[in-house]
Amino acid sequence: MTERSMSLAELQRYFASAATSGSGALPDLxxxxxxxxxxxxxxxxxxxxxxxxxxxxDALASVFEQTKRVLGDSEFERxxxxxxxQHPSMHPAVERIGRSFPEYLQSVATPGxxxxxxxxEWARLCALVAGNPPSIAQxxxxxxxxxxxxxxxxxxxxxxxxxxPHALSAFxxxxxxxxxxxxxxxxxxxxxxxxxxxHHQSLEAAEWQALASALSGATLSRVCTAFDRGSxxxxxxxAFQVLSGWFARQWLESIVYQQATPETSG
Amino acid sequence: MHRAADPQPxxxxxxxxxxxxxxxxxxxxxxxxxxxxxLSNGLRSDFAEAISENFLGRGGRAFSVLExxxxxxxxxxxxxxxSIGGLDPLNESYLDQLGELAKRIAAFSVSDHLCFxxxxxxxxxxxxxxxxTEEALLHVVERVQRAQDRLGRRLLLExxxxxxxxxxxxxTEAEFVSEVVTRADAGLLxxxxxxxxxxxNHGFSAQQYLRALPRERVQQIHxxxxxxxxxxxxxxxxxxxxxxxxxxxxxxxxxFGALPTIIEWDERLPxxxxxxxEADHARSLCNAQxxxx
Numbered sequence: 001m002t003e004r005s006m007s008l009a010e011l012q013r014y015f016a017s018a019a020t021s022g023s024g025a026l027p028d029l030x031x032x033x034x035x036x037x038x039x040x041x042x043x044x045x046x047x048x049x050x051x052x053x054x055x056x057x058d059a060l061a062s063v064f065e066q067t068k069r070v071l072g073d074s075e076f077e078r079x080x081x082x083x084x085x086q087h088p089s090m091h092p093a094v095e096r097i098g099r100s101f102p103e104y105l106q107s108v109a110t111p112g113x114x115x116x117x118x119x120x121e122w123a124r125l126c127a128l129v130a131g132n133p134p135s136i137a138q139x140x141x142x143x144x145x146x147x148x149x150x151x152x153x154x155x156x157x158x159x160x161x162x163x164x165p166h167a168l169s170a171f172x173x174x175x176x177x178x179x180x181x182x183x184x185x186x187x188x189x190x191x192x193x194x195x196x197x198x199h200h201q202s203l204e205a206a207e208w209q210a211l212a213s214a215l216s217g218a219t220l221s222r223v224c225t226a227f228d229r230g231s232x233x234x235x236x237x238x239a240f241q242v243l244s245g246w247f248a249r250q251w252l253e254s255i256v257y258q259q260a261t262p263e264t265s266g
Numbered sequence: 267m268h269r270a271a272d273p274q275p276x277x278x279x280x281x282x283x284x285x286x287x288x289x290x291x292x293x294x295x296x297x298x299x300x301x302x303x304x305l306s307n308g309l310r311s312d313f314a315e316a317i318s319e320n321f322l323g324r325g326g327r328a329f330s331v332l333e334x335x336x337x338x339x340x341x342x343x344x345x346x347x348x349s350i351g352g353l354d355p356l357n358e359s360y361l362d363q364l365g366e367l368a369k370r371i372a373a374f375s376v377s378d379h380l381c382f383x384x385x386x387x388x389x390x391x392x393x394x395x396x397x398x399t400e401e402a403l404l405h406v407v408e409r410v411q412r413a414q415d416r417l418g419r420r421l422l423l424e425x426x427x428x429x430x431x432x433x434x435x436x437x438t439e440a441e442f443v444s445e446v447v448t449r450a451d452a453g454l455l456x457x458x459x460x461x462x463x464x465x466x467n468h469g470f471s472a473q474q475y476l477r478a479l480p481r482e483r484v485q486q487i488h489x490x491x492x493x494x495x496x497x498x499x500x501x502x503x504x505x506x507x508x509x510x511x512x513x514x515x516x517x518x519x520x521x522f523g524a525l526p527t528i529i530e531w532d533e534r535l536p537x538x539x540x541x542x543x544e545a546d547h548a549r550s551l552c553n554a555q556x557x558x559x
Contacts, residue, residue: 016385034431044430088388092347093319132325196327
């Protein structure tokens with residue numbers, strides 16, 4: 001086939017292969033692209049090839065800043081370039097390239113707390129760019145008589161993760177090397193945006209359980225069973241304290257009251 | 267207080283009906299490192315340009331910045347991921363979100379690049395050059411028309427900087443760009459830095475390029491800096507607008523009149539005051555050229 005007879009589709013496929021190839025220049029470049037003495041076709045295509053990989057690597061680095069710090073620049077670059085080659089972008093926004101990076105790190109046997117650190121940073125990005133909720137629910141909006149059957153609708157910027165606590169220390173810059181000894185018990189972590197800032201916080205076991213339950217659509221009476229420790233006064237106090245905290249942190253978009261479903265007779 | 271946005275003409279209106287500016291109107295692009303300063307102090311600008319992908323479907327600080335700026339001045343939307351020349355189907359969800367955002371902020375223009383940037387369902391996040399062939403021309407024109415129909419408004423297409431040329435091309439870049447915008451009834455966002463970079467990299471005359479463009483289709487100007495890699499120029503938007511681009515700007519004002527002009531700066535981003543000074547310089551050059559005319 002001569003270059004003159006190549007279709008638009010063939011030319012674009014050829015260009016994309018050259019620009020995204022991780023294994024050097026393609027054959028026949030000079031038959032497809034013009035060269036000059038000052039700048040041969042091979043070097044011209046190399047400009048696009050470098051730009052492709054390093055733009056995506058930069059996008060990863062901007063999202064996974066702490067992961068990069070813990071891994072070190074050269075290891076992050078090695079893993080990042082390998083990831084980009086295997087997981088091309090599927091989204092018009094470039095930072096979304098990082099969507100599968102935590103799973104990729106896990107697949108190449110990266111220490112667990114670093115995988116979790118990457119998951120935390122990804123959740124923080126998602127919280128940062130999430131759409132604004134149409135409303136923010138207020139604690140005072142709860143109707144006491146309908147409280148047991150109410151369900152909670154959460155804002156789009158709230159994410160709940162299960163992480164190795166060392167990931168939180170690593171994010172804060174306290175841990176940068178592989179922690180010695182047994183792995184720690186995993187903890188629940190909430191990530192959310194308040195006004196323009198992203199926050200995260202580990203959750204004690206009962207709150208984590210209650211939040212998971214509420215996020216799955218359970219009624220508040222069901223959600224509050226997470227605080228059942230056999231001491232009614234203390235359990236209610238704790239449940240109220242936790243739920244109040246969710247409102248205060250603006251995690252809730254609305255309270256949904258549903259009519260009780262009438263029982264049907266057979 | 268700045269003037270309200272001039273609405274983009276409806277698709278059935280000829281761009282010839284667009285009034286030409288009587289004085290320079292210059293702005294710059296919204297960039298994340300400037301968001302806090304913008305939220306605190308606003309912008310000193312005639313209008314602003316928002317990268318579409320940085321605002322589609324987003325809330326939080328990005329959207330607050332956009333709302334704050336839009337309350338003070340017109341905003342144009344400039345995309346990088348439409349891939350108008352690509353072979354993958356047009357991303358209709360993307361177009362719908364873009365159209366919704368454009369309506370929500372009453373964007374005074376919606377633009378993207380005359381290039382391709384998708385391959386096999388993937389995004390390159392780069393502006394890859396097209397071969398300038400009859401087949402490519404027909405392909406792009408058809409897609410521009412479909413995108414405009416979906417958006418319900420005219421698109422502006424920007425010429426890209428390039429480092430390669432296809433042997434298969436049988437149009438010059440200026441001919442191809444002119445044919446696309448004319449046949450598709452689109453506008454041209456003329457990036458003068460890109461013209462200079464491509465002219466240098468491929469050995470054509472930037473001045474002749476400008477003179478070959480259809481005057482009535484040129485609707486907006488981009489100015490930016492580039493870096494010199496020795497054997498070629500790189501369009502990196504990482505430095506002040508160089509003298510050679512300012513000279514092209516004066517020439518373009520002579521050819522096309524005073525058009526809305528954006529200063530672009532992406533790499534090694536300076537303080538807003540530096541961009542404001544660049545915008546002031548563009549205003550003074552443009553107004554001086556208008557007086558000379």
